[in-house]
Amino acid sequence: AQSVSQHNHHVILSEAASLELGCNYSYGGTVNLFWYVQYPGQHLQLLLKYFSGDPLVKGIKGFEAEFIKSKFSFNLRKPSVQWSDTAEYFCAVIGSSNTGKLIFGQGTTLQVKP
Amino acid sequence: DTAVSQTPKYLVTQMGNDKSIKCEQNLGHDTMYWYKQDSKKFLKIMFSYNNKELIINETVPNRFSPKSPDKAHLNLHINSLELGDSAVYFCASSQRLAGAVETQYFGPGTRLLVL
Numbered sequence: 001a002q003s004v005s006q007h008n009h010h011v012i013l014s015e016a017a018s019l020e021l022g023c024n025y026s027y028g029g030t031v032n033l034f035w036y037v038q039y040p041g042q043h044l045q046l047l048l049k050y051f052s053g054d055p056l057v058k059g060i061k062g063f064e065a066e067f068i069k070s071k072f073s074f075n076l077r078k079p080s081v082q083w084s085d086t087a088e089y090f091c092a093v094i095g096s097s098n099t100g101k102l103i104f105g106q107g108t109t110l111q112v113k114p
Numbered sequence: 115d116t117a118v119s120q121t122p123k124y125l126v127t128q129m130g131n132d133k134s135i136k137c138e139q140n141l142g143h144d145t146m147y148w149y150k151q152d153s154k155k156f157l158k159i160m161f162s163y164n165n166k167e168l169i170i171n172e173t174v175p176n177r178f179s180p181k182s183p184d185k186a187h188l189n190l191h192i193n194s195l196e197l198g199d200s201a202v203y204f205c206a207s208s209q210r211l212a213g214a215v216e217t218q219y220f221g222p223g224t225r226l227l228v229l
Contacts, residue, residue: 034217038155043118044204044220088155100145100208101170102218104157 002027004093006105013081014113021076021108023065023091031093033074034102035065038088047089050074061085083114117141118221120205126227127195134191135224137205145169145210146188147218148180151202163188164210192226200228 007022025031035047048059055067065076074091091105118139127133139146147170148160162170163182177193192199202223208216 036220043222044157044206046217046219049217090157100147100162100164100210100216100218101159102147102149103159107155107157109155 002093002095002103004091004103004105006089006091006108008108009106010109010111012111012113015083016080017112019076019078019081019085019110021089021091021110023074023076023105024072025074025091025093025103026072027093027095029095031095033065033067034092034094035059035063035074035076036090036092036104038090038107040087044090047076081110081112083112086110086112118205118207118219120203120221120224122224123222124225124227126229128229129195129197131195132191132193133195133226134189135203135205135226137188137190137221139186139205139207139219139221141207141209141219143207143209143219144185145208145216146182146185147206147208148188148190149204149206149220151204151223153201157204161188161190195226195228197228200226202226 003026005024033050036044050057050067058064089108092102121136145164147162151157160174161180166182179191182188204223205221206218208218
């Protein structure tokens with residue numbers, strides 16, 4: 001069965017620090033990968049997505065993620081975080097044969113200290 | 115204009131009651147979803163409708179019944195509410211694309227608290 005694992009449950013950084021959040025998935029076929037962000041009290045917003053092509057994808061607000069097929073990973077990065085990046089981050093996957101069923105990781109809480 | 119909207123935003127009710135949550139999208143999408151986010155913030159899909167037809171029905175108690183009167187609306191009715199139903203319920207929508215995977219857009223969530 002498909003699954004998504006986010007290794008960092010709670011990350012605390014100071015402003016301007018670099019960020020990398022891990023995401024690994026388990027699926028035997030072609031996958032499509034997403035990172036969503038949930039700011040406090042708000043809904044999920046799409047940060048970026050990978051469907052095909054260049055494995056390094058750039059999203060909004062300076063975020064990027066790299067798809068490494070051999071490692072079944074899709075880690076999220078940002079070179080310099082801001083206090084406003086404090087949020088919950090979710091990695092998600094849809095297998096190409098699925099009917100739109102997004103499988104989410106358990107989420108990573110990012111706290112950025114000013 | 116809100117792309118995916120949900121009402122109510124907050125819902126506090128007693129155990130045993132029946133309640134409904136409404137979702138509407140104005141993106142012209144043909145597929146809608148309900149997700150449940152538990153107290154540990156874990157998100158899990160419950161249902162999905164494509165053009166008013168149920169296409170995903172996860173292991174959810176029969177007390178939960180989705181209804182899609184048209185492509186733009188997907189409501190969730192919950193009978194005999196239990197304490198464990200307390201959660202945030204998110205609606206989402208997407209456009210089904212032949213041979214491609216669509217992006218899902220989420221609503222603001224409905225915070226349900228069962229007392």
